[in-house]
Amino acid sequence: MAKTLVIYYSRKGQNYVNGSIVDLPKGNTEICAEYIKKAVGADIFEIETQKAYSTDYTQCTIEAKEELYNNARPELVKMLDSVAEYDNIVVAGPCWWGTYPCAVFTQLEALDFAGKMVFPLMTHEGSGLSGAPEALKKYCKGAIVGEGLAIHGGSAGRSEAQVVAWAERNLK
Secondary structure, eight states: OOOEEEEEOOOOEEEEETTEEEEESSOHHHHHHHHHHHHHOOEEEEOOBSSOOOSSHHHHHHHHHHHHHTTOOOOBSSOOOOOTTOSEEEEEEEOBTTBOOHHHHHHHTTSOOTTOEEEEEEEESSOTTTTHHHHHHHHSTTOEEOOOEEEEGGGGGGOHHHHHHHHHHHOO
16 A cells, blocks of 8 residues: 655635635645545645734735745745655645645755655635646656645535545545
């Protein structure tokens, strides 16, 4: 059985879900990462930024847009040093302005993905996978990008069967 790691960024607190801003005790992407862990015994690594994004949803979107525009690489609380022991790496995050949050790129640029399979997972409110596969091709040098999965954020808590089926098909 292949060894799998889920690298994810997830936002708790105010999030846009089904047309409204709601307060989430657990981020949608974290929920999906936990489903993968349960399904295939994956290890998980949460990306956390040194400087927290605004707790206000609208302000957070402004910060995220500025980071993307400036090609920022936010400093992380901790960094993974290696993915050498893994066969498969799922890179999971919310869709922020058509791609992953810039903090995800901070982590990806520090790793050697040569010979690895990487899989995009994106939680979204209507944009699907958006630019996730292209981002992984760019930032996971030497990896093969596998089948991605887009999960509607408002449905994350009810998506376990969909996530498990995808994980079992791609990550075993």
